Amino acid sequence: MARIKRIDHVALVVDDIDAALGFWRDALGLELSHVEDVPEQESVVAFLPTGESEVELVRPTTDDSGVAKYLRKRGPGMHHICLEVDDIEEMLQQLKERGVELINETPTLGTGGKKIAFIHPRSTQGVLVELYELSPQEPQIRLERARHLAERVVARGRAMAVTTYAFLRGLRRNGEE
């Protein structure tokens, strides 16, 4: 039988990441690990680890995602709870056998290569529950994301250097004229 290991994160839907950080980071003192644009979830997500779990602030970036509709209908607040499981396929099978309604009958890939699946709130008395299994690829995918981000920053730095150089050269020329 598959086993739940811990609460991985609690996701809060917000309409303004900065305003929410004003409470969670600045007033409460949680550390902000990073903010990430997650196009496949049509959201920007801020990650604030505490103990062995995270508080995640989710702001929808489109109008028609599940999170966007939730925000419109219920306003900002708690959105879902994510539990780490040791074997997600086995857990999904176990839930199906007990008549639990699943949103994802097989796991999908979340941010950083996580294997995830959602359980329907109809089977949980109104709570959206996400299951997550650490996949062997996850550390590698996280590393590649970080590398890709670093390369973009370097490339942007180079582009800025070129622009600044051209600008300064223009100034010098104007001065020489």
Add this chain to the structure above:
Amino acid sequence: MARIKRIDHVALVVDDIDAALGFWRDALGLELSHVEDVPEQESVVAFLPTGESEVELVRPTTDDSGVAKYLRKRGPGMHHICLEVDDIEEMLQQLKERGVELINETPTLGTGGKKIAFIHPRSTQGVLVELYELSPQEPQIRLERARHLAERVVARGRAMAVTTYAFLRGLRRNGEE
């Protein structure tokens, strides 16, 4: 500056503890540590530990508590998130200085002698946040509660033994007549 240590629990409001246990305990496999009638919170609470946190199922036992009104208005679902803090008085002071609206300006005593305080959802983009500090009295209070419960069970056992004995004696007498 006071520090948040971990997510202590996530509280879910339910209209039926047994139905909720059908999912959280029976299908998902979380362990049920105990179910407790908490008159000061006008609720019955089921505690399901996972990792360093707990999932708590809360069923209102009166009609006019905050949880009862929440259940009537929004239906069952996620109710609040509780964070453990190393120094609750200092944290409340720190939050007040940053303009955060508090439901409890000073800590109150929760189940098992916990020092707790709630932050108003108006200051957190719709999330009811509970703060909790482990008090030095908590282990002692928990022990006394357990002892009291054990005594009640023993007393009930004795009462049942007396009743059963009287019943058997009655049967024997009837047989002898």
